[in-house]
Amino acid sequence: xxxxxxxxxxxxxxxxxxxxxxxxxxxxxxxxxxxxxxxxxxxxxxxxxxxxxxxxxxxxxxxxxxxxxxxxxxxxxxxxxxxxxxxxxxxxxxxxxxxxxxxxxxxxxxxxxxxxxxxxxxxxxxxxxxxxxxxxxxxxxxxxxxxxxxxxxxxxxxxxxxxxxxxxxxxxxxxxxxxxxxxxxxxxxxxxxxxxxxxxxxxxxxxxxxxxxxxxxxxxxxxxxxxxxxxxxxxxxxxxxxxxxxxxxxxxxxxxxxxxxxxxxxxxxxxxxxxxxxxxxxxxxxxxxxxxxxxxxxxxxxxxxxxxxxxxxxxxxxxxxxxxxxxxxxxxxxxxxxxxxxxxxxxxxxxxxxxxxxxxxxxxxxxxxxxxxxxxxxxxxxxxxxxxxxxxxxxxxxxxxxxxxxxxxxxxxxxxxxxxxxxxxxxxxxxxxxxxxxxxxxxxxxxxxxxxxxxxxxxxxxxxxxxxxxxxxxxxxxxxxxxxxxxxxxxxxxx
Amino acid sequence: xxxxxxxxxxxxxxxxxxxxxxxxxxxxxxxxxxxxxxxxxxxxxxxxxxxxxxxxxxxxxxxxxxxxxxxxxxxxxxxxxxxxxxxxxxxxxxxxxxxxxxxxxxxxxxxxxxxxxxxxxxxxxxxxxxxxxxxxxxxxxxxxxxxxxxxxxxxxxxxxxxxxxxxxxxxxxxxxxxxxxxxxxxxxxxxxxxxxxxxxxxxxxxxxxxxxxxxxxxxxxxxxxxxxxxxxxxxxxxxxxxxxxxxxxxxxxxxxxxxxxxxxxxxxxxxxxxxxxxx
Numbered sequence: 192x193x194x195x196x197x198x199x200x201x202x203x204x205x206x207x208x209x210x211x212x213x214x215x216x217x218x219x220x221x222x223x224x225x226x227x228x229x230x231x232x233x234x235x236x237x238x239x240x241x242x243x244x245x246x247x248x249x250x251x252x253x254x255x256x257x258x259x260x261x262x263x264x265x266x267x268x269x270x271x272x273x274x275x276x277x278x279x280x281x282x283x284x285x286x287x288x289x290x291x292x293x294x295x296x297x298x299x300x301x302x303x304x305x306x307x308x309x310x311x312x313x314x315x316x317x318x319x320x321x322x323x324x325x326x327x328x329x330x331x332x333x334x335x336x337x338x339x340x341x342x343x344x345x346x347x348x349x350x351x352x353x354x355x356x357x358x359x360x361x362x363x364x365x366x367x368x369x370x371x372x373x374x375x376x377x378x379x380x381x382x383x384x385x386x387x388x389x390x391x392x393x394x395x396x397x398x399x400x401x402x403x404x405x406x407x408x409x410x411x412x413x414x415x416x417x418x419x420x421x422x423x424x425x426x427x428x429x430x431x432x433x434x435x436x437x438x439x440x441x442x443x444x445x446x447x448x449x450x451x452x453x454x455x456x457x458x459x460x461x462x463x464x465x466x467x468x469x470x471x472x473x474x475x476x477x478x479x480x481x482x483x484x485x486x487x488x489x490x491x492x493x494x495x496x497x498x499x500x501x502x503x504x505x506x507x508x509x510x511x512x513x514x515x516x517x518x519x520x521x522x523x524x525x526x527x528x529x530x531x532x533x534x535x536x537x538x539x540x541x542x543x544x545x546x547x548x549x550x551x552x553x554x555x556x557x558x559x560x561x562x563x564x565x566x567x568x569x570x571x572x573x574x575x576x577x578x579x580x581x582x583x584x585x586x587x588x589x590x591x592x593x594x595x596x597x598x599x600x601x602x603x604x605x606x607x608x609x610x611x612x613x614x615x616x617x618x619x620x621x622x623x624x625x626x627x628x629x630x631x632x633x634x635x636x637x638x639x640x641x642x643x644x645x646x647x648x649x650x651x652x653x654x655x656x657x658x659x660x661x662x663x664x665x666x667x668x669x670x671x672x673x674x675x676x677x678x679x680x681x682x683x684x685x686x
Numbered sequence: 687x688x689x690x691x692x693x694x695x696x697x698x699x700x701x702x703x704x705x706x707x708x709x710x711x712x713x714x715x716x717x718x719x720x721x722x723x724x725x726x727x728x729x730x731x732x733x734x735x736x737x738x739x740x741x742x743x744x745x746x747x748x749x750x751x752x753x754x755x756x757x758x759x760x761x762x763x764x765x766x767x768x769x770x771x772x773x774x775x776x777x778x779x780x781x782x783x784x785x786x787x788x789x790x791x792x793x794x795x796x797x798x799x800x801x802x803x804x805x806x807x808x809x810x811x812x813x814x815x816x817x818x819x820x821x822x823x824x825x826x827x828x829x830x831x832x833x834x835x836x837x838x839x840x841x842x843x844x845x846x847x848x849x850x851x852x853x854x855x856x857x858x859x860x861x862x863x864x865x866x867x868x869x870x871x872x873x874x875x876x877x878x879x880x881x882x883x884x885x886x887x888x889x890x891x892x893x894x895x896x897x898x899x900x901x902x903x904x905x906x907x908x909x910x911x912x913x914x915x916x917x918x919x920x921x922x923x924x925x926x927x928x929x930x931x932x933x934x935x936x937x938x939x940x941x942x943x944x945x946x947x948x949x950x951x952x953x954x955x956x957x958x959x960x961x962x963x964x965x
């Protein structure tokens with residue numbers, strides 16, 4: 192109710208101001224009303240209607256404000272019903288078909304009595320643009336055929352989900368989307384909830400249904416970079432999962448771009464086993480994929496690193512540290528250090544002053560290969576930052592870290608079409624080719640980057656408010672038009 | 687005592703030397719009872735030979751017997767030397783300055799009376815009210831009393847007032863001073879042969895100024911309406927206002943139609959009236 196009053200006050204304020212201005216600028220005249228009513232004495236009803244008509248603009252505006260306040264406050268919409276939200280990330284399709292977390296989750300949904308009348312949503316990414324989103328997949332659970340068993344219904348729903356969804360990452364904050372606001376109960380079906388479960392279920396509106404994570408061997412490109420000593424491009428591929436690197440077979444490496452996919456001969460790619468997986472060396476940068484056993488993953492070995500640029504005093508100083516790097520060519524992407532206060536461009540690394548005491552606790556930079564390419568410094572909880580301390584600036588891997596960070600920020604081509612390649616996707620577009628892999632947390636179960644936040648009360652505007660608003664506005668226009676049409680009426684009446 | 691506007695005497699002096707334009711020539715027959723009456727109002731204007739368009743009943747048979755030729759006599763119509771003057775005293779004229787209105791009415795009657803017209807003046811609203819008779823060169827004391835004592839009240843019904851006046855006075859001329867907001871008044875339906883209409887106009891647009899809305903208090907009906915004073919509202923008002931004026935001005939019985947706004951010169955109105963009445 193309070194929200195409704197606030198919205199009504201906000202939307203009604205301009206109407207009140209208009210009314211105030213109109214009343215303030217009203218002038219009283221003692222005259223026969225005949226001059227304004229076409230010579231006829233209006234009936235009391237007509238007088239009332241005429242007074243209403245004089246305020247018709249404001250009345251319609253007030254009605255619009257009321258409708259908008261009702262729509263935005265959602266006062267007439269009580270959350271009801273149940274929604275199932277399926278975590279469609281890479282980790283839920285880990286394992287053998289029929290025995291994956293996804294299958295277990297779908298079975299739990301189908302067996303849940305609350306499914307009747309409930310809506311089911313997939314939280315994943317679309318397969319065309321790989322853009323994260325929420326898709327209503329309730330229809331996947333309804334038409335598996337009469338007499339279908341639970342298993343058949345699970346298989347049908349899973350197959351349709353896999354066709355329509357790119358299983359990449361998962362952010363539970365998608366549950367804050369207004370689409371879920373109209374449900375009294377939201378059941379999140381996931382394999383493993385890496386956040387605080389109690390915090391998640393504290394409001395009583397969210398329910399967690401963990402079906403348990405599966406583990407299978409996986410490969411992940413931890414970092415890539417140029418090695419000036421050997422004049423080759425290198426990639427560190429981390430192996431993990433059930434059995435870890437022990438189950439790895441001799442890898443097969445493909446060149447996936449530019450150009451058609453082809454298997455590389457041993458001479459085109461040097462493969463080395465390391466403590467964490469493989470280290471690969473390539474004579475040229477490009478898009479590659481590695482396959483070992485039943486798992487495969489694409490990765491990009493970008494050209495460079497090239498000499499970065501910088502803006503501002505500190506940014507220029509930072510760029511100066513990398514003066515030994517070659518200048519970027521015409522089509523190459525260069526790193527640019529920009530102050531956080533400036534408007535960042537694509538590929539910018541922004542920086543801001545940090546507390547010296549906090550920075551003092553940073554001992555140095557972790558080996559990006561050992562840290563799966565995700566954590567760049569040791570001892571700091573803020574994983575998005577690259578700590579610049581005396582020791583880190585002296586680290587010979589620093590250019591690679593920055594280079595890796597830059598490439599992590601490079602968005603895939605906006606007009607591209609995505610093609611599944613192993614665990615990841617290769618997106619080809621007019622601006623080039625890019626690789627999109629699931630985030631590291633989908634494999635290693637590391638602390639997720641996004642923490643759970645309680646929904647801030649955002650509501651979905653019910654669809655019927657839109658035609659209601661349109662109808663009110665059309666009514667206003669029609670009324671004004673009809674009033675215009677009657678301008679000749681008084682003379683005719685008098686005649 | 688109300689005094690006439692200063693320019694009235696000059697107008698009277700100028701027009702007194704001129705003949706009355708509208709002293710209607712009335713061919714009459716000797717059988718016409720009214721022409722058996724003697725008196726001031728039956729001055730013989732001319733005797734002329736009978737023309738094919740004349741009414742055969744108008745032939746003076748005595749002359750025909752003496753001359754063996756058909757003549758008709760033309761007389762000045764008695765009624766042509768007078769006028770009924772209706773002064774709107776309905777509540778709606780409160781919109782005008784009462785003293786100015788009284789002075790205008792007094793001046794108009796002064797000019798007419800000074801030019802030799804008999805006047806019967808009525809204050810009216812929805813029916814005739816106080817009356818004042820003004821003879822040639824007689825005192826305007828009764829008129830002064832009428833104008834000083836009449837209080838604007840009641841509703842306007844100019845058509846009803848004109849009909850009543852027609853039944854009470856013999857004159858063929860009708861002068862009406864009103865705001866004419868009642869659209870029912872039609873000069874040609876009043877029964878008078880000629881109508882001289884002075885429309886009192888309220889400068890609504892200048893009074894409204896830059897107001898976005900008008901609150902109209904009708905002094906006659908007590909109605910109160912709110913009118914959006916936007917372009918559409920102004921257009922509606924102008925249209926009705928122009929229709930009223932056009933209807934009155936274009937009536938075949940209307941000899942003169944003038945609009946008088948507060949603050950405008952009244953002399954031209956008196957002059958126009960006198961000019962219409964004289965050649």
